[in-house]
Amino acid sequence: MQLTIFGTGYVGLVTAACLSDVGHNVACIDIDASRIAALNEGKIPIYEPGLKELVIRNAEAKRLSFSTDSAHGVRHGEIIFIAVGTPAMEDGSADVRYVQAVADTIGKHIESYKVIVNKSTVPVGSAEMVDARIRAVLNARGSNVEFDVCSNPEFLKEGSAVEDFMRPARIIVGTSSQRVREAMQECYAPYNRNHDKLMTMDVRAAELTKYAANAMLATKISFMNEIANIAEHLGADIEQVRRGIGSDPRIGYHFIYPGAGYGGSCFPKDVRALAKVAHDHGHQPELLDAVESVNERQKDQLFAKLSLALDGEIKGRRIAVWGLAFKPNTDDMREAPSRALLESIWAAGGTVSAFDPESMDETRKIYGERADLVLAKNADEAAKGADALVICTEWKQFRVADFEWLRQNLRNPIIVDGRNLYDPERVRQQGLLYLAIGRGDSL
Ligand code: UGA
Numbered sequence: 001m002q003l004t005i006f007g008t009g010y011v012g013l014v015t016a017a018c019l020s021d022v023g024h025n026v027a028c029i030d031i032d033a034s035r036i037a038a039l040n041e042g043k044i045p046i047y048e049p050g051l052k053e054l055v056i057r058n059a060e061a062k063r064l065s066f067s068t069d070s071a072h073g074v075r076h077g078e079i080i081f082i083a084v085g086t087p088a089m090e091d092g093s094a095d096v097r098y099v100q101a102v103a104d105t106i107g108k109h110i111e112s113y114k115v116i117v118n119k120s121t122v123p124v125g126s127a128e129m130v131d132a133r134i135r136a137v138l139n140a141r142g143s144n145v146e147f148d149v150c151s152n153p154e155f156l157k158e159g160s161a162v163e164d165f166m167r168p169a170r171i172i173v174g175t176s177s178q179r180v181r182e183a184m185q186e187c188y189a190p191y192n193r194n195h196d197k198l199m200t201m202d203v204r205a206a207e208l209t210k211y212a213a214n215a216m217l218a219t220k221i222s223f224m225n226e227i228a229n230i231a232e233h234l235g236a237d238i239e240q241v242r243r244g245i246g247s248d249p250r251i252g253y254h255f256i257y258p259g260a261g262y263g264g265s266c267f268p269k270d271v272r273a274l275a276k277v278a279h280d281h282g283h284q285p286e287l288l289d290a291v292e293s294v295n296e297r298q299k300d301q302l303f304a305k306l307s308l309a310l311d312g313e314i315k316g317r318r319i320a321v322w323g324l325a326f327k328p329n330t331d332d333m334r335e336a337p338s339r340a341l342l343e344s345i346w347a348a349g350g351t352v353s354a355f356d357p358e359s360m361d362e363t364r365k366i367y368g369e370r371a372d373l374v375l376a377k378n379a380d381e382a383a384k385g386a387d388a389l390v391i392c393t394e395w396k397q398f399r400v401a402d403f404e405w406l407r408q409n410l411r412n413p414i415i416v417d418g419r420n421l422y423d424p425e426r427v428r429q430q431g432l433l434y435l436a437i438g439r440g441d442s443l
Helices: 010-021 033-040 051-060 070-076 097-109 126-141 161-166 178-191 203-234 238-246 267-280 286-299 301-309 337-347 360-367 379-383 403-409 424-429
Strands: 002-006 025-029 064-067 079-082 114-118 147-151 171-174 198-201 318-322 351-355 373-375 388-391 414-417 433-435
Touching (some): 002 010, 010 064, 010 161, 025 070, 033 064, 070 097, 079 097, 097 126, 114 126, 114 178, 126 147, 126 203, 147 178, 171 178, 171 203, 198 203, 203 267, 203 286, 286 301, 286 337, 301 337, 301 388, 301 414, 301 433, 318 337, 318 379, 337 351, 360 373, 424 433
Parallel strands (some): 002 025, 002 079, 025 064, 114 147, 171 198, 318 351, 318 388, 414 433
16 A cells, blocks of 8 residues: 655654564654755664664565655555654643644645544544645645545553564544445454454544553552552561462453653653543543652652662762663653653762663763763663662663672662662672662661
């Protein structure tokens, strides 16, 4: 099929690369000329395992192209995906101005029937809004071209985006039109390996499904962080509790890892946006508000534990930080718990020596060159001579640590572990003070 994707951000680029890889002819359109120029040279603006190879392979095969020409984009696609950003506004609600701009562009250039797909995470009612905007532009043009708008939310995770797209648990399409259903079925047919993954439903239900899924997962995490904090007060080990409850299939093992709080571009933004929309419609979302506030509190846990270990004396001390990205296999630092930690250390007069396998450039972009931040070449360099070590991200390479070396090379033998990577007994036997999350060490 001929497909067009507006937006070459995370979702747009992964969607385009994966759809071209199964044989569709995909045109990507973005208003950012420098981004398009870079993509045409095979330069991928984000780090995502497998994505670069996919983009290069399909661009070479002429199944994937990048351009700023939106008129061409509208002509090219039988299906046109809107996958532009919906950043959070000051009050927490989603800013849909980029979605609106694409809708206006489509209205301006559309000459024949198109299926228009909202893939961005957009508030409930957005498909109707896009429909109305296109219709208004068409009316002004005196045109009566037909089109349909549907919702097709994306559920991929950063770090395994390609894999998630290629093997989806489900493909949600919100539409009441048979024509749209057939077009989307054809588009996604290659991903239906053993059974039909495509689920159609009402458009508003599809839009809410996206927020509900993220809010549910965020709730699981905040719940576990709450229990972890209780476990600390009770002298119980949350990791044993986690295995105990996860074995119940009604609960399951996924997304019950306690930690330093959830971050990233989705959970924090989507939980807030859903809560805001509920408030605006006269419903008090008590649970969602609590999920958010538990998470904010959790992000302060690492600094609180560090202060405890250093008797409140952070000023003039250098803290080693392993992991800066909001999770492994990405360079994304958006709402990363590491940022709350770094900023608290600096506010208390301490300095940081940090290492992350992928997000050093991102860190430099956010914080610039500053005397109280050393970006080390590797994990050992960050830790050597530091007053304590704090682990923020569970990169694989941090899972195996040389505790003997750490005891000798840290100025104080202190590890604060925000990801529960190690067996507390083992670390303590090596003569290190080990403060993890919910492992019996009460604040
Ligand atoms: C999340 C969802 O998992 C995707 O399904 C969704 O498509 C995406 O948001 C989106 O809306 O675009 P993502 O933000 O990439 O994906 O990352 P996750 O793997 O879900 O992790 C989010 C945060 O939760 C991370 O900070 C992670 O460390 C934390 N987390 C996750 C925990 O603290 N504990 C867990 O058990 C799992």
